[in-house]
Amino acid sequence: MRKNIKITAGVAATAALALGLTACGTASDPSSKDGAASADKPLVIGATPTPQADILNFVKDNLAEKAGLKLEVKEFTDYVLPNTATDAGQIDANYFQHQPYLDDFNKKKGTDLTSVATVHLEPLGIYSKKVHALKDIKAGQTVAVPNDTTNEGRALHLLADNGLITLKKGVGTDASLADITDKKGLEFKELDAATVPRALNDVDAAVINGNFAIGAKLQPAKDALVLEKAEGNPYANIVVVKKGNEKDARVTKLVELLHSPEVKKFIEDHYDGAVVPAFGTTAK
Incomplete structure (x- = not known):
């Protein structure tokens, strides 16, 4: 056994x-x-x-x-x-x-x-139960992100790569909310990575680690609005x-x-x- x-x-x-x-x-x-x-x-x-x-x-x-x-x-x-x-x-x-x-x-x-x-x-993926596409995430809405240094930086780069925020030029993997030069009206909620999936009903979108997404019965390939690229x-x-x-x-x-x-x-x-x-x- x-x-x-x-x-x-x-x-x-x-x-x-x-x-x-x-x-x-x-x-x-x-x-x-x-x-x-x-x-x-x-x-x-x-x-x-x-x-x-x-x-x-x-x-x-x-x-x-x-x-x-x-x-x-x-x-x-x-x-x-x-x-x-x-x-x-x-x-x-x-x-x-x-x-x-x-x-x-x-x-x-x-x-x-x-x-x-x-x-x-x-x-890593961006998920939402309130919008169906990245373009629907608008000013005034709230996005949950992991609160540990490297996963928050990773989440912010994913948001920046998809045009939802702008980060300082050259910022590395340890990017924080202080490195956002243009929030484009978004509000952020920093949470322990394991609890982010449970916040999906309370925020407009969330950046969730793959293992916790799977554990929350999400299907990243199907449910994420966007996923990180694997190459490099x-x-x-x-x-x-x-x-x-x-x-x-x-x-x-x-x-x-x-x-x-x-x-x-x-x-x-x-x-x-x-x-x-x-x-x-x-x-x-």
């Missing part, structure tokens, strides 16, 4: 303690001989539910045993706990974020995390470990399985363009 464990912010402290007390065999587990993770211990990886945990559970149920990998998937419903748990050694790895978010997180939180591989891209997109989702654990044999094996033809087919068959394969290696 597949074992999924959902961890929410409300039980974070309890979960963290429980994880800290279990002998996960992580590289940072002091009970591991010489600080090295044992290859026969389960690889414990944290992920947001959809599509990351779905993809990992496909690997667990269909590929891992034959490859000699014991895999345990723990689900998180926010963008902070998977990183803090990985940095603390409570889990071995995580899979939920893109590189700009990780870079910003390390800088702000003082964590020492690094990516080892890219797996997929979830195109820096926001592919990555597998992340604490620095120093990049060569953990279990992590290497997992990346091989995530980059397999079977996973590519699973992604293409299950997400109808809302999630696209983006296989690559990032560890130096």
